[in-house]
Amino acid sequence: MMALRGSPTYISLRWRLFCGLRRQIGLLMLLLHAMNMVGGQIRYSIPEEMKKGSVIGNVAQDLGLDLKRLHSGRARIVTGENVHYTELKTDKGILVVNERIDREQLCGDITPCSFSFEVILENPMELHRITVEVLDINDHAPVFPNKDKPISFEISESAVVGVQFPLQNYVLSPNDNFILKQHANPDGSKYVEMVLQKPLDREQRPHLSLKLIAVDGGTPQRSGTVNIDVTVLDANDNAPVFNQSVYKASVMENTMRGTNIITVNATDADSGSNGVIVYSLSKMKGSAADIFSIDENTGTISVSGQIDYEKDRKYEVRVEARDQGGLTGTSKVVLDVIDVNDNAPVINIMSLSSSLSEDSRPGTTIAILNVKDADSEKNGQIKCSIDGKHPFKIESSLTNYYNLVSDQHFDRESVSEYNITITATDFGTPPLCSSTKLHLKISDVNDNAPFFDKSSYSAQITENNSPGISIFAVSARDSDWNQNARISYLLEDTQVSGSPVSTYVSLNSETGVLSAVRSFDYEQIKQLQLVVKAQDGGSPPLSSNVTVKILIQDQNDNPPQVLYPVQTGGSLVAEMVPRSADVGYLVTKVVAVDVDSGQNAWLSYKLQKATDRALFEVGLQNGEIRTIRQVTDKDAVKQRLTVIVEDNGQPSRSATVIVNVAVADSFPEVLSEFTDFTQDKEYNDNLTFYLVLALAVVSFLFITCLVVIISVKIYRWRQSRILCHSNLPVIPYYPPRYSDTLGTGTLQHVYNYEVCRTTDSRKSDCKFGRAGSQNVLIMDPSSTGTMQRMQSETSILDETRLSFRGEKLETSGKYFCHRIRKKTEPLTSGVDDLFKFKPFLTFALLINIQ
Structure with missing residues (x-):
């Protein structure tokens, strides 16, 4: 079905x-x-x-x-x-x-x-x-505009059969004179007209009352009714007739007000007042009544309002011609509006990312744009473009929608933001365009490591600095932004002379300032080499290193040190010069060093004091002591020279050394003179203080232990008398550092001794020393009076072991020791051997100054 x-x-x-x-x-x-x-x-x-x-x-x-x-x-x-x-x-x-x-x-x-x-x-x-x-659903019943007011028609009784009266979709109540006739418009819409099918006779029926029923096509059907009153007029039996049933015309949408569009024409066969026609517009929908008007006398239709193609592209206007007798004729005027490119494209930003990460891949969508043009055909076709050269492009997605996407990789360090101008242009003549501006920031990514201003740093600091003093600062930069460019400075964990570098210098993590942790000593460490790391605050952090070399500058804080002649406190060093020495004879050489460096270590030697300034001179640069004239017999045997050694620092520092020179040809002559040789004693204030303190302590201990010591000594003395037998003589007690001697042989008592030790002799009676030159006399009061012959030839020292004897000299109050002979040879030959090597032998004279 x-x-x-x-x-x-x-x-x-x-x-x-x-x-x-x-x-x-x-x-x-x-x-x-x-x-x-x-x-x-x-x-x-x-x-x-x-x-x-x-x-x-x-x-x-x-x-x-x-x-x-x-x-x-x-x-x-x-x-x-x-x-x-x-x-x-x-x-x-x-x-x-x-x-x-x-x-x-x-x-x-x-x-x-x-x-x-x-x-x-x-x-x-x-x-x-x-x-x-x-x-659509059938939710509305037909409604007449004025359902309470009947529709009134005035129809002449002479109206011809078939005349039409326009209506809507209606059903007319049964009658003899009128029927409904339906018509269709070209656009498919339908309208109904009431048609006279039988002539009217005013005399028989001057008024006709009809009921018009409007029925829709829905289910269930709905309807509406209205009354129609027909008045039959007299004798105007010809209605106006248009020469065209449909008029067509075109009008530009930008047509000015008052412009004539078309003129319609209708005629009436009647004469007189019944033939006078008046034109009017009827059945106008929407805004057409405000846009068009007609001259009621001429039938000229003109523009009275603003035509807009984008609102209405076609207008259908009903023109009615009415004569004086009330007869009308109708015609339809179809007005096609011609589009004019009068609308520029409109750009709407639907979505926008205000920032974009610099590591975004090409093709990332930045914004979605909606672009519309109210015009039609080519006038409404749009193309979008980006002004200038930017790493972006426009892609079309849906109808009237465009995506702004990236076209390449970004580098925020090169370009941090973009001002993008997007222009939309239609294809009209002339073309219209509109534009919008977008501001895009490129957000930073930590893709740049910090870099230092220099590939390496070098700084200097003077020794003896104050701890905490700033040395210098390193500086690094980071091309990134914000937290990614926040740099922290760190010291790499390295060793300097076996100690962590942090014990020498400290580094401010924010400013990069290097400061000294301790006071530097050039003589201990001359330079520091460390590694500074600059690290940014990104995630993950990036870093770079730089090598820093800190040079310690020397200060003249050390005086010269005399290495030779050796100053041994109570000992005297004497250089022996023969009386036959010529001019320029090398007596000795003062050797000194300065632990400073550079000019601070350049040394000069000067003769400060001398027994005879006309006899000796000191080399300014080499410290050599030479004779400046021929040595004579008149020159004193004992010569005392004071040499001052100065460095070249500012201010300069100095040291002095005393050189004792013996002018003699024989050793006995030297001995006879040097037994009465006195030397100056220099005391140090600090040493005096410590000596006094030590004396007080020792005195206390001595008083405490005196009784014990005496008891022990008496006991040992008694035991020694019991244990002493054979050829060991019974001797009185002596301090353990000394031994008794008995004279033997045929030589003078002063040169001939045998060594006899007691059981308490615990210290060696012999001391061996090496002098700086070939002819040296050494006097040492701390020994028991031992003299050793020193020769440059090691074979002489290895020939025999020497025996030594000592005797207390009552006249001088000093002990001295000298080589006499081998234990098996006469003393005389031993004394002669002492002078065989003159002046090339080295003699040591050890004198105990009481």
Whole structure:
């Protein structure tokens, strides 16, 4: 059975077909969405008058999205003129009715009736278009404009059969004179006219009362009624007739007010006042009544308002010609509006990222733009471009939507921000354009390590500095920004002379200032080499190292030190010069060093004092002591020279050394003179203090232990007398450092001694020393009086072991010791041997000064 239009079966069948079509469209849109992830388009169809909250469709399912994506992408509806009718439930992914939809109010006579809007998602950006078609339901009954006021017609009784009176879709109540005739417009719309089918006779029936019923095609059908009053006029039996049933004309949308468009013409066969025609416009919809006007006398239609192609592209105007007798003729005027490029493109920014990471890949979407042009055809076609040379490009996504994407990699250190001007231009003549400006900042990524101003640093600091003093500062820079460019300075953990570098210097982590932790001593350490690391605050942090060399500058803080002649406190060193020495004879050489460096270690030697200044001189640079004249017999045997050694520092420091020279040809002569040789004693204040302190301590200990010592000594003396036998003589007690001697032999008592030790002799009687030159006399009061012959030839020292004897000299109060002979040889030969090597032998004379 065929379903009738308007019946429930027909509506159900239509709904099922539409649902099937919607599923096919949904599948197609899902396929398109899979091919292009930047956007999709779906279409729903719903009947009008749905309740608020009714589900239109499952957007998440139809777009292939899950609910988490809708929530994280902050899905929302943007643009569109009728978006208030719908609402997107992101928690359920469905689209629901937000407001009652009246198709007649929304679209009027436009078929099909639909509205569209876009859904946008972020992170990443996606754009989807949704179209909702509103299906008509039979929810309105026909309504007459003035249902309480009947329609009145004044018809001449001479009206010819077949004359038409325009009406809407009506059903006329049964009568003998009028019938309804339906006509169709070219656009498909229909209208109804009431046609006179039987001549009127005013005399028989001056008034006709009819009822007009309007019935719609819905299910159930709805209707409305109105009364029609027909008045039959007298004797004007010819109505005006237009020469064309339809007039057509074109008008530019920018036509000025008052411009004539077209003139219609109608004629009336009557004469006199019944033939006078008046023109008027009727049945004008919308804003046409404000745009067009007609001269009632000439029938010229002119522009009286603003024509806008974007609002109405065609106007249909009914022109009515009425004679004086009330007869009318109608005609239709169709006015086509010609588009003019009078609208520039409009750019709307739908979504914009104000900043972009510099490590973003090419193709990253920065902004989504909606560009529209209200003009048509070429006037409405748009192209978008970017002004200037920028690393961006424009890509088209959906209709009238464009994406601004990156075209290459960014480097914030080169360009930190962009001012982008996007221009939209249509293809009209002349073309119109509009532009918008976008400001984009490039956010920093920690992709640059800090770098120092120099490849290596070198600094100097003078020794004996104050701890904590600043040495110098290192400086590093980072091309990144903000936290990524915040630099911290660190000392690498290295060793300097076996100690951590942090025990020598410290580093300010913020300023890079190196400070001394301790006071430096050039003589201990001459330079420091350390490594400084500059590290930024990025994540992960980047760093770089630089080598820093700190040179310790010397100060003249050390006086010269005399290495030779050796000053041994109570000992005297004497250089022996023969009386036959010529001019320039090398007596000895003063050897000194200075632990400072550079000029501070340059030494000069000067003769400060001398017994005879005319006899000796000192080399300024080498410290050599030489004779400046021939030595004579008149020169004193004992010569005392004071040599001062100065460095070249500022201020200079000095040291003095006393050189004793013996001018003699024989050793006995030297001995006879040097027994009475006195030497100056220099005391140090600090030494005196310590000696006094030590004396007090020793005195206390001595008093405490005196009784014990005497008892022990008496006991040992008694034991020694018991143990002494054979050829060991019984001797009185002596201090353990000394031994008794008995004279033997034929030589004088002063030169001939045998050594006899007691059981208490614990210290060696012999001391061996080496002098700096070949002829040296050494006097040592700390020994028991031992003299040793020193020769440069080591073979002489290895020939025999020497025996020594000592005797207390009552006249001089001194002890001295000298070599006499081998134990098996006569003393005389031993004395002679002492002078065989003159002046090339070295003699040591040790004298105990009491």
